[in-house]
Amino acid sequence: AANDEGPVIEMNWNLAEYLPEWCGAQSNFNNVIASYITAVYEKMKEEEQQHEVGTTPVKRRCLSQLTPSNSRPGSKKSSTQDKEPSKDDAAAHIVFARELIAGELAQKLFFVTQKIQKKGSKGRDELDDEEEEERNMMMATLTKSLDKNPALEFVKSVCKVLSLDPNVVDQVTKLRRDLLKLCSVGEFSEAGMWQDPCISYSLPELICRACNHCRNLDLCRDQHQTRVSGRWAWQCPVCKSHYDSTEIEHQLLSVLHNTSLAHVLQDLQCARCRQVKQPNMTTICSCGGDFTPLMQTKKYQEKISIFHTIAHHYQMPQLEEAVAWIIRGNNWTSCIA
Ligand SMILES: [Zn+2]
Ligand SMILES: [Zn+2]
Ligand SMILES: [Zn+2]
Incomplete structure (x- = not known):
């Protein structure tokens, strides 16, 4: 104003x-x-x-x-305005x-x-x-x-x-x-090149045990946080009680599990005719094109990287162990800090 x-x-x-x-x-x-x-x-x-x-x-x-x-x-009443129609x-x-x-x-x-x-x-x-x-x-x-x-x-x-x-x-x-x-x-x-630095990862519909307030929690950006015995924890914005980090860790572990499974079991697609690969043993499509994964490895890698940061910062040992195992197995140690 x-x-x-x-x-x-x-x-x-x-x-x-x-x-x-x-x-x-x-x-x-x-x-x-x-x-x-x-x-x-x-x-x-x-x-x-x-x-x-x-x-x-x-x-x-x-x-x-x-x-x-x-x-x-x-x-065009105002003649002054139109004197110079450049x-x-x-x-x-x-x-x-x-x-x-x-x-x-x-x-x-x-x-x-x-x-x-x-x-x-x-x-x-x-x-x-x-x-x-x-x-x-x-x-x-x-x-x-x-x-x-x-x-x-x-x-x-x-x-x-x-x-x-x-x-x-x-x-x-x-x-x-x-x-x-x-x-x-x-x-x-x-x-x-400019890259969006604002990474985020949201857990949908997290319910507060104390007051039943339900919300989506962005694990990378949420500001409602507190220290609980030396460890960061997310807070309910309504009643201020903190969420159980171990419970969130288990949710993340199951997300990680499902994402990894989906990544490994994904279909291959022909880069040329865009058809999903049907026969198991062929290495090239009937049209002569190469097969590529439907999901991008880079996206998966990004997600793993976010999970690693969350696990490390919020001290979630099981999640960190699982993520470290994936990083080692894929030789991504150089790309993920
Ligand atoms: Zn609450
Ligand atoms: Zn093809
Ligand atoms: Zn770490």
Whole structure:
């Protein structure tokens, strides 16, 4: 809501939470994005006030469809507005945003990225705010990889958010290329690709023993947690009693069992004609195509990795043992930390 001091921007980017803060990546992300949004918003407001004098309706949000035909559907009474029917009829705030990204923002990002790089290369100070560390341990374990190159993750996250506006695609593409170069990463390399860091795993319909409150519990992100005799446990948000971790461990073990079984017993599919393999002994399809598994091994591996993190962090010995056995058997020790 706008008051005299202007609207307050609430930064609620989930992806920012996964950026490491020890080198300033997270706060810089918030600063850069907030100042960009503020600048563009103010430009839009200014534009709006100018247009209110005339009759041209203005769309409040940046829209890619903002073409001459739908931005001026009405009469052409206001002659001042139509004096310059230039070809590039992008709204002023779009032009402004493009210039901002290509100019001032690009410079700022170069500076900030280098700063993060410098801090990041020194490595993390282990004794740094231990309490904070403890609270975010789960997240830290899940995002260990993001810690290795904070500057790169910073660049990828900022560019990802900026690219949400289709009006500035060209500018963001160039910015991204230049910033990745700064991190010695190629524009099209795998390291430069943005990946959703927000992994999650939910147990559906978990019922609280104390108050019967029923909810889905995201084991990777749920904030209702407490310590029970030195071990983290999830909490009921209603009555605050904690769930039985051993019970959750057994549920996860049975999920792991079923997932693994499904993975091993899955059908093979022809990569060419997409038919499911019928005869047992053939190695190629009747059409000559190769067979591939229906389910991706990578997905299974990801799940195993999440289970390993949960088991380790919440001290679930049976689950950890089972997961470790799968990791060893598949020789995944190098891919799963
Ligand atoms: Zn409860
Ligand atoms: Zn085939
Ligand atoms: Zn472990």
